[in-house]
Amino acid sequence: MIMALIAPELMVTWAMRQRLSAQQVTRQFDESGYPSVRPAFEERVSVETPGTRNPFLLLFLRFHEGTARLSLLLFTGVLSVLVSPWRFLCALVGWVARRIQSEHSEPDSEVSTWTQTHSFFVLMGGFMLYANGKPYLTLRPDYILKLIHDKCIDAPTLTAKQIHDRSKGNAISKGLVMLQVAWFVMQLITRAVYHLEITQLEVGTLAFAVLNFLTYAVWWDKPLDVQCPHPMYWKSTVSRPEDHIDVSDRDEFAQLRYLPRVFSPIIELIGWPDIATSRKLEVPTFDGSITLKGSDSMVLLLAGYSMGTIFGGIHCMAWFFVFPTYEEQVLWRLSAVVTTCTPCLCLSAYLNSEMIINPFTSVMRGLYLMICFAFAMLYITARVVLLVLMFTTLRNLPPNAYKAVLWTSLVPHL
Numbered sequence: 001m002i003m004a005l006i007a008p009e010l011m012v013t014w015a016m017r018q019r020l021s022a023q024q025v026t027r028q029f030d031e032s033g034y035p036s037v038r039p040a041f042e043e044r045v046s047v048e049t050p051g052t053r054n055p056f057l058l059l060f061l062r063f064h065e066g067t068a069r070l071s072l073l074l075f076t077g078v079l080s081v082l083v084s085p086w087r088f089l090c091a092l093v094g095w096v097a098r099r100i101q102s103e104h105s106e107p108d109s110e111v112s113t114w115t116q117t118h119s120f121f122v123l124m125g126g127f128m129l130y131a132n133g134k135p136y137l138t139l140r141p142d143y144i145l146k147l148i149h150d151k152c153i154d155a156p157t158l159t160a161k162q163i164h165d166r167s168k169g170n171a172i173s174k175g176l177v178m179l180q181v182a183w184f185v186m187q188l189i190t191r192a193v194y195h196l197e198i199t200q201l202e203v204g205t206l207a208f209a210v211l212n213f214l215t216y217a218v219w220w221d222k223p224l225d226v227q228c229p230h231p232m233y234w235k236s237t238v239s240r241p242e243d244h245i246d247v248s249d250r251d252e253f254a255q256l257r258y259l260p261r262v263f264s265p266i267i268e269l270i271g272w273p274d275i276a277t278s279r280k281l282e283v284p285t286f287d288g289s290i291t292l293k294g295s296d297s298m299v300l301l302l303a304g305y306s307m308g309t310i311f312g313g314i315h316c317m318a319w320f321f322v323f324p325t326y327e328e329q330v331l332w333r334l335s336a337v338v339t340t341c342t343p344c345l346c347l348s349a350y351l352n353s354e355m356i357i358n359p360f361t362s363v364m365r366g367l368y369l370m371i372c373f374a375f376a377m378l379y380i381t382a383r384v385v386l387l388v389l390m391f392t393t394l395r396n397l398p399p400n401a402y403k404a405v406l407w408t409s410l411v412p413h414l
Helices: 002-006 008-031 055-064 070-083 085-104 116-123 141-149 160-166 171-193 200-218 261-269 296-318 326-355 361-395
Strands: 127-131 134-138 230-233
Touching: 008 116, 008 141, 008 200, 008 296, 116 141, 116 160, 127 141, 171 200, 200 296, 200 361, 296 326, 296 361, 326 361
Parallel strands: 127 230
Antiparallel strands: 127 134
16 A cells, blocks of 8 residues: 555556566466466457447556556556546446456356466465475475476366455456546546646645556456465375475565665566566565566666656646645646656666676666666655645635536536
């Protein structure tokens, strides 16, 4: 909760990394010759279906399938909501309804099918190896494939529907949250159309709402707060688990001994290479054990920096708002600009450091880390200033800020 309040862009990046990791695990099972693997996206909704022609929803669906970029998604989405908020809300309601129907109509016969939900589940530590009737080791994806291949364990018979049954969240709860976010955004747009004042707190809430919307999008197939892992029993009588896989309980921070422990979750989140994490009976909250391959690592990098820019850019909407004092207005503008531009500067520094060839690579990367640390301190300061100003500006609001939208004049009724 604290991280979601202080750094929502980090939460989206974390969710994005988990989804990319789950997709990679699904591909890994598919390429290994696993008996039955469903494609990385369990339910596909045709973009030609009536009611889904809204540009924002089209991009949302494509992003959900991993083919759209976050910046294009959000840019087109804002334009779409501005042009036709009612069509957007109706299309979103229809999409959520179809997702609920697809979850409740999932067949029970797919016993051995590995899905995207299974990939999320195994990354959460959902499969536990039992030896001699006792919990022995939390199984990683590669461990499961290795042990199945060596005929030491049976393939899991847990279905996606059974995993969702253990989850504390479903399509209804997730859909209601997304609809609430969409309703809040539409209310702000309507206030702007009718020239009613919007407060700085509402702008800040809008920034959180947009990132929250994206978080729910990438976490849609992920089980929520599953407490009990699924047991997988050791059946070999001629060998032990350590003969097939690495069962050592490694030091979670072995490679980070020179860094303060508070930075370790952030380092693991972005997937720092060669981080040894404990895998005995639990997985770290910020798990960086899956090394993203191909373009996934660049997508995650761009997503992380883009989220900070988007978050700051939304605060720039209050550039010409009424502030109690001129000093507060200047502080808001400076903080919004810093929050918007700092991620872009960090990304530029990173790309420039990667272009330098040996023997200056290590020097440039060290310089890049120093620059990013300085920018991070500046970014955090700007974020704190914005958070404080959201509430201090409530002491003196213009009269129009207290007026509500008369929805009865907009919605047909009897």
